[in-house]
Amino acid sequence: MKIGKDLKIVVLLITFLLAFSYFSNEKAIIMVNKNIIDDEVSSEVTITIVYDNYEYDKRLKTGFGFSCIVKIENKSILFDTGSDSETLLENMNELSLDLKNIEIIVLSHIHWDHVGGLKGFLGVNSDVDVYVPKSFPDDFKDEVKSFGADIIEVSDPMKIFNGAYSTGELGTFIKEQSLIIKTERGLIIITGCAHSGIVNIVKRTKELTKEEVYLVTGGFHLGGTSDYEIKNIVESFRKLGVKKVAPCHCTGDRAIGLFEEEYKDDFIKAGVGKIISI
Numbered sequence: 235m236k237i238g239k240d241l242k243i244v245v246l247l248i249t250f251l252l253a254f255s256y257f258s259n260e261k262a263i264i265m266v267n268k269n270i271i272d273d274e275v276s277s278e279v280t281i282t283i284v285y286d287n288y289e290y291d292k293r294l295k296t297g298f299g300f301s302c303i304v305k306i307e308n309k310s311i312l313f314d315t316g317s318d319s320e321t322l323l324e325n326m327n328e329l330s331l332d333l334k335n336i337e338i339i340v341l342s343h344i345h346w347d348h349v350g351g352l353k354g355f356l357g358v359n360s361d362v363d364v365y366v367p368k369s370f371p372d373d374f375k376d377e378v379k380s381f382g383a384d385i386i387e388v389s390d391p392m393k394i395f396n397g398a399y400s401t402g403e404l405g406t407f408i409k410e411q412s413l414i415i416k417t418e419r420g421l422i423i424i425t426g427c428a429h430s431g432i433v434n435i436v437k438r439t440k441e442l443t444k445e446e447v448y449l450v451t452g453g454f455h456l457g458g459t460s461d462y463e464i465k466n467i468v469e470s471f472r473k474l475g476v477k478k479v480a481p482c483h484c485t486g487d488r489a490i491g492l493f494e495e496e497y498k499d500d501f502i503k504a505g506v507g508k509i510i511s512i
């Protein structure tokens with residue numbers, strides 16, 4: 235009888251210890267996730283749009299798609315690659331941007347107008363880390379690796395470089411990640427096509443960082459959206475405190491026009507060759 239009682243106490247004690255260690259582990263994981271967005275701030279940020287369907291710098295070629303280079307201090311990140319590498323590389327060359335200086339590539343989503351220029355780029359510079367949504371097909375990841383580049387799979391929000399973060403995979407049907415840059419003036423959000431909804435992306439970023447949004451740029455995916463809906467989106471941007479906008483790529487002419495009407499001097503005309511320095 236006595237042994238049975240002791241055994242019960244031992245079993246209870248072990249269960250308690252196991253439960254305690256389980257919960258403390260859980261807590262540790264949550265704390266790590268919270269710390270993904272740290273206190274790092276990028277002091278000098280330059281965004282150069284090197285591929286877009288809208289013209290800005292007449293010397294450059296337009297093409298359907300999006301790509302920009304984000305220079306943070308001395309590190310250059312290529313965000314998306316447009317539809318074809320010829321246009322991408324020619325535009326970079328015209329702007330005297332050496333593709334050998336790119337160390338990080340972030341791909342927003344699998345659509346051709348965002349990943350089409352990748353292979354041609356890797357053919358010249360494969361000494362890069364390529365951040366892709368985890369849901370990308372294995373054969374795509376294998377092909378990138380076959381060039382000698384490293385693949386980093388993104389599912390949750392993660393840090394990419396000092397002051398640069400991924401929102402993590404968002405959306406259900408088309409998974410997409412956006413880039414968040416922390417600057418002294420606030421956050422910059424760069425989107426590929428914003429398939430998960432541009433307002434959702436801004437909201438998610440604010441939840442993640444608890445900080446104010448200075449600028450949203452990239453494709454907002456509002457072509458064919460009704461005026462009523464676009465006006466609601468513009469209003470949501472204002473309510474969310476977004477200070478400046480630089481929509482391009484798949485935003486649609488009408489949405490670009492309505493953003494310009496509302497944001498006036500805080501509307502930045504974007505297109506291939508546009509350079510935004512913060």
Ligand SMILES: [Zn+2]
Nearest residue numbers: 343345427429
């Ligand atoms: Zn897309």
Ligand SMILES: [Zn+2]
Nearest residue numbers: 347426427484
């Ligand atoms: Zn697109």
